[in-house]
Amino acid sequence: MTNQKTNPLRDPQDRRLPRVAGPCVLVIFGVTGDLSTKKLMPAVYDLANRGLLPPGFALVGFARRDWADQDFAKIVHDAVKQHARTPFREEAWAQLSEGIRFVSGQIGDDEAFARLKDTIADLDEARGTGGNHAFYLSIPPGLFEPVVTQLRQHGLADNHGDGRWNRVVIEKPFGHDLASAQELQRIVSQVFPSQSVFRIDHYLGKETVQNILALRFANQLFEPIWNNNYVDHVQITMAEDIGIGGRAGYYDGIGAARDVIQNHLLQLLALAAMEEPTSFDARQLRAEKLKVLEATMPPKRIDLHTARGRYLGGWAGGRQVKGYLDEDGIPQDSTTETYAAVRVDIQNRRWAGVPFYLRTGKRLARRVTEVALGLKRAPHLPFTDTQTEDLGANALVMRIQPDEGITLRFGAKVPGTQMEIREVSMDFAYGGSFTESSPEAYERLILDVLLGDPPLFPHHQEVERSWQILDPILDHWAETDATSRAEPGLDHYEPGSWGPKSADEMLARDGFTWRRP
Structure with a gap:
């Protein structure tokens, strides 16, 4: 048998095949900010346009604005048309827009998070998102703790152990010095296990x-x-x-x-x-x-x-x-x-x-x-x-x-x-x-x-x-x-x-x- 040296760049799975996400809900906190408007929502559309998101995908925005679902869908539509990398296609937008929802509320509002939980549950059933949820914290670091605490209190961060998952995405800055970074880690790790925490450094x-x-x-x-x-x-x-x-x-x-x-x-x-x-x-x-x-x-x-x-x-x-x-x-x-x-x-x-x-x-x-x-x-x-x-x-x-x-x-x-x-x-x-x-x-x-x-x-x-x-x-x-x-x-x-x-x-x-x- 020929002894071949393993190529570290070769993945066990054939990377020539596109990686397509499974059914899931993406919840964006701070959805009215520049990052969400100029980067996150256009990126979600570009993924959908490239066929990398499944039919069972949903996007939920959480912010203080008093919007209905259709108002938020219009915001996403306008952001996509202005900032998306790929050409706008009505068929791709139509499929994506069916799963767009909005929840209005303050970060510390129990009722708002109760509505968020109900919205996600409805999407799990109606869109077949399978109980898989990613929470993107596009918010100031001072709000991380109340958000993850609310997610835990409303059962949205539970580790089901049956293949379903809940993940949290944190934008920089990861603290302002070592002590604050360690405190941030303590706060998040009390709610989400290490493998469910994704720290975004967009340069990577x-x-x-x-x-x-x-x-x-x-x-x-x-x-x-x-x-x-x-x-x-x-x-x-x-x-x-x-x-x-x-x-x-x-x-x-x-x-x-x-x-x-x-x-x-x-x-x-x-x-x-x-x-x-x-x-x-x-x-x-x-x-x-x-x-x-x-x-x-x-x-x-x-x-x-x-x-x-x-x-x-x-x-x-x-x-x-x-x-x-x-x-x-x-x-x-x-x-x-x-x-x-x-x-x-x-x-x-x-x-x-x-x-x-x-x-x-x-x-x-x-x-x-x-x-x-x-x-x-x-x-x-x-x-x-x-x-x-x-x-x-x-x-x-x-x-x-x-x-x-x-x-x-x-x-x-x-x-x-x-x-x-x-x-x-x-x-x-x-x-x-x-x-x-x-x-x-x-x-x-x-x-x-x-x-x-x-x-x-x-x-x-x-x-x-x-x-x-x-x-x-x-x-x-x-x-x-x-x-x-x-x-x-x-x-x-x-x-x-x-x-x-x-x-x-x-x-x-x-x-x-x-x-x-």
Whole structure:
């Protein structure tokens, strides 16, 4: 018998066949918010339009509005027409709309949850949803406890043990520090078992994020250089060209580090730096991510290896924009940062000595998310016609959004008689290589919730470890603010730039410069 090595990317089931959810009810709390309108309801329609939801599917909205079912159906219809990725088809909408219901009520209202229970029971019978229910908490974290408590009190979180299921979906932020994250876990775990809790980090649903795993573990070409023998540093960037918009109530007091670094960027770091799992089963994937997060340490000199700033008013994108303190709802004594950059180090054999730089900010030069591996220079460069500083350095860049793809930068000879080297790029673009378009992240994640497939959802141990990495940095910043009469920790930056000068100085101390995506 031939001994064949198992391909970790090959699922025991044939992934060429579409995964279709079974009969179920999806209940969305906070259904009137932007997330629901722009992402969740369009994603549900796109799944239905692609044939990935069964006839026995129902969607229930819960909010304070005094709407009838048909009013809510009209809201869903309008959201779908405006924001859905796939073309609108009347037959797909007709089937979906038959299962749409709305329950009006306050979070703490027992009668409202009694009506919710009756609505779900009616759908189980009329639509054949089989007693399977997913509860999506698209609400502020302070409301999680009363909602899950009400679900328990009304028997909507019971573990029947007969194949029927109840699941809960939690949107970030998962707390604002380690203590609050642990308290959130305590609250939810009292009602739902661990396997029934799905923490949404929408970045993990992006095709290009999952492609990091494919690039590393499906190709023999890259993995041999994926270590400190060849990589001298790693930069992980999530930049936005917009300000906070109308999110002052959420953003102020949270800031860039809590909003992005604790979840999105540390998850990208884990995927880029982890060891190969034996399979992409949730338990194996989470175990490897947790290992590398456990080995990730905040900087010893937080004052030298972190930077934070706040955008000023000025011209950006051809128009006048407000500074952060001039945004509606922002107090003048706010110490919230809109830009954060930190260095972390991974203390294991693969990555010892390789600094990882994470940065995020608003009102930057362009919208981009990428993971860039900077490679070491060749030990000897016999090119007398090329200055070393002109040669640049090899880099492998995984572009997450918006220009999804992979870039490999390397040196090539300039045409002519001299041996002159110039840096060039080799690009792979999703749009030019595949005819099918990538589904939205929320499509994949909602489908995985309904299937009970958890690999793309962070475990509470990953969440808590991420806070352990970030908390010392946040504490240092808070102490700096508390002991300073001015605001020396916040370095202002112009809108449309790439951030504060202190961030450039942070990398310069280590002999590096930030990439210009």
